Amino acid sequence: MNGLPNIEKTLRSQDEETRRVALSLLREQSFQEARDLLFFAMGDESWRVRKEAVDVFVTMNPDEESIRLLLELLGNQENAGLRNSAAEAVGRIGSRATVPLIQLMGDNDKDVRKFVVDVMGIIGSPEFVPALLSALGDPDVNVASAAAEHLGNIGDNRAVSNLIKAIIGKESILFRFSALAALGKLTAHVSVPAEIVMLAGQNILCKSVYECLGSIGDGSVTPILMQAFMSRQKSSRNAAIIGWYRIFSRSSATDRQAFQEALQLLSGSETVPVLIDSFDLQDPALAEAITVALGIIGDIRAAKTLLAAYACERLSGSALTSFKRLGSRGMDALIALYPESDEIGRCAICTLVGDLAYRAGSMLIRETLRSTSRQVRSAGVTAVGKLGLTDCIADIVSLLDDTDSDVRADVMVCLQMLARIDRRSIQDVARKLEGSELPEQRREAVILYTTLGDADRLMLLVKDESATVRQAAVTSIGKLHFSSANNILLIALVDEDPNVRIAAAETLGEVGGSDVVPFLTHALNDEECWVQCAVLRSIASIDKSSALQAIQSVFSIAEGFLMITCLEVLEIIGSRQAMDLVEKALDSDDRDVLLLAIAILARQGGEWIMFNAERLMSHPRLKVRSAWAEVLTELPPQQAKTFLMQALKRDENNPIKIYIQGLLEGIA
Secondary structure, three states, X not given: OOOHHHHHHHOOOOOHHHHHHHHHHHHHOOHHHHHHHHHHHOOOOOHHHHHHHHHHHHHOOOOHHHHHHHHHHHXXXXXXXXXXXXXHHHHHHHHHHHHHHHHHOOOOOHHHXXXXXXXXXXXXXXXXXXXXXXXXXXXXXXXXXXXHHHHHHHOOOOHHHHHHHHHHHOOOHHHHXXXXXXXXXXXXXXXXXXXXXXXXXXXXHHHHHHHHHHHHEOHHHHHHHHHHHHOOOHHHHHHHHHHHHHHHHOOOHHHHHHHHHHHHOOOOOOHHHHHHHHOOOOOHHHHHHHHHHHHHHOOHHHHHHHHHHHOOOOOHHHHHHHHHHHHHHHHHHHHHOHHHOOHHHHHHHHXXXXXOOOHHHHHHHHHHOOOOOHHXXXXXXXXXXXXXXXXXXXXXXXXXXXXXXXXXXXHHHHHHHHHOOOHHHHHHHHHHHHOOOOHHHHHHHHHHHHHHOOHHHHHHHOOOOOHXXXXXXXXXXXXXXXXXXXXXXXXXXXXXXXXXXXXXXXXXXXXXXHHHHHHHHHHOOOOOHHHHHHHHHHHHHHOHHHHHHHHHHHOOOOOHHHHHHHHHHHHHHOOHHHHHHHHHHHHOOOHHHHHHHHHHHHOOOHHHHHHHHHHHHOOOOHHHHHHHHHHHOOOOHHHHHHHHHHHHHHOOOHHHHHHHHHHHHHOO
C-alpha cells in the first residue's frame, strides 16, 4: 500500500477513515511525488480527509512553486471545500506565501482576490498592508470590504488616512461598515472629516462612527460624542460614552480641563440618569468610562452608581477619585444610602469614609462597630483607625474578643494607628493585655509595645511563660534595634523552644555586635537545624570572617538545609577560601546541594569560569561534568567551543560526549 499507485487507489476508497489514513503514508514520499495527491485530497467530500491533507502538505515544507500551485486552487469554482482547504493551508504556511499572494491580487477573478485578501488577514503580516491598502479601491465591494476589515485586524496605523478617504469615496453601506469598524480598532489623534461624522445620521452606521471617532478622533469630536450620550440606540450610546473616554484619556492636561468643563455643564441634566442607567459592570470599558464621567459631572445622583463601582476592585481607584470630586455633598448622599445597602455596599461606604477621612461620617462608623456583619465590623474598625477616632478605643478593644479572626487582626492594626494619636491610652490597653491569662492577648500586647517603642516592657515579655509570646517579643526587639537588649537575647538563645531560639539568633544578627559572635558560634551546636541556619546567617551579617570560620567548623558534618545555608553564606562572603569550600560541595550526593554549588560557582563570572573550566570538566562526577558543560555555553561562542571541544576529546563517557556534542551544535 505504500507505493504511490496504491495510495492513489486508496484515496478513492468509499471509506472515509481509509482515505484519511492513506494520506499519512504520503509523508514517507518525496514532496514532488505527493503534491498532486495532496491537492486531490484537499477537495475530498470529508472535512476530516481535507484537514489531514492540509496537515500533511504544510508539514512537508512546500517550496515556492508548490505554494504558487496551491494558490491557483483558490480560483476553483466547482469545489468550495478545495478552495477553503487551500486558503487554510496558505494561512498556515504564513509569511513564506507573501510574494505569490501579493501577485495574485491582480487576478481577474473577484472570488480569487477575495480569498487572497482573507488569507492575508489570516496570516496577519504587516507586509500585506500596502497590498490591502490598494485593495480598498477594488471594484468588487466584497474584496474592498474584506481588505478594510483585515487592515483593522492587523492594526497598522498607516491605514488610517487611506480608510478615511475610501469611506468618503465609496457609498456602499457594506464597505463603510467594514472600514469604520477597522478604524475603531486603530489608534490616532486626527481631525476627522465632516463626511465621516455625518454618517452617524445613518442608524446602521451610527455605532461604528462613534467607535471610529473614539479611536482616531481628536478633541474636536467630543461635543458630537457628548450629544450621543442621549442616543436612543443603547449600543450607539455606549459606543459614544466609551469613545469620549478614550479621547479624554489620551489628551493633554490642557485639553482635559476643557473636556471636564464641558462635561460639568451636564450636572442636573437628564443626561446623568441616562449615564447611570448605562452603567454595566459586565462591560469593563463602559463601566470605567461612566465612573470617571460621573465624577467629573459632580451630580450627587451618581452616588449609588459610584458606590457600586467602588465595590468593584478594578474600578475602586477611579470611583475613589470621583467621590473626591463630589465633595461633602456626595459623601452625605453616600452615607444616606447605608440603610438600604447590602453588606458589600455597607463595607464600601465604611471604607470610603475612612479613605477620604470624612469625619462627618464618624457617627455612622461608630454604629458599624456593633454590626451583626463580620465584614461590616471589620470595615468599621479600619475606618476608625484612618479617622483617628480615639474616643472609640474602648469599643475597639472590646472587639479583641470578637469571634472572627479577621476582625481581631483589624482591631490590632487600628490600635497601632491610634497609638500615634493617643499614646497613653494605647499604653493602658497594652498593660491590660499584658496581664491577661490568654497567651494570644499577651502577644497582642507585644505588638502594641512594639508600636509604642517600649523596650522595657518587651524585655519583660521575653520571659513570658508562653513560647509564642517570647518569640514575638524577641522578634520585636529586633525590629526596634534595641542593642541594649543583648543580654536578654542571649538568654533567649538557649530557650527551651526552638522557635524562640531562632528568633533570638536572627535578632542578634540585626542588633548585635562582634561581642555576641562567640555566643552565636557556640549556638552552632544546637540540636535544631533551623537554629543553626539562623545562627550562621546572623554571624555573617555581623562579621564575614567569623562566618567563614564558623562554616569551616561545621562543613564536614553539614547536610540538607544546613549545608544549603552554608553555601548561601559562602557566596555572600565571596572570598577564594569561600569558593574552595563551595567546590567541596560538588562531591555531595544531595541533588539540591549539588545544583546550588554549581549555580554559585557559575555566578562567579566569565573569568572565573574560564580559569577553572578545564579542572571542573575533569571532575570525577558525571553530574558535575555535564552541568559544567552547560555553564560553559554561557561564555562567548568561540571560548565556549574551545573548552567544549577539549572536554569532548578528553571525556570517555558516551552519554556525556553526546550531550556535549549537542551543546556544540547549539552554539552560534
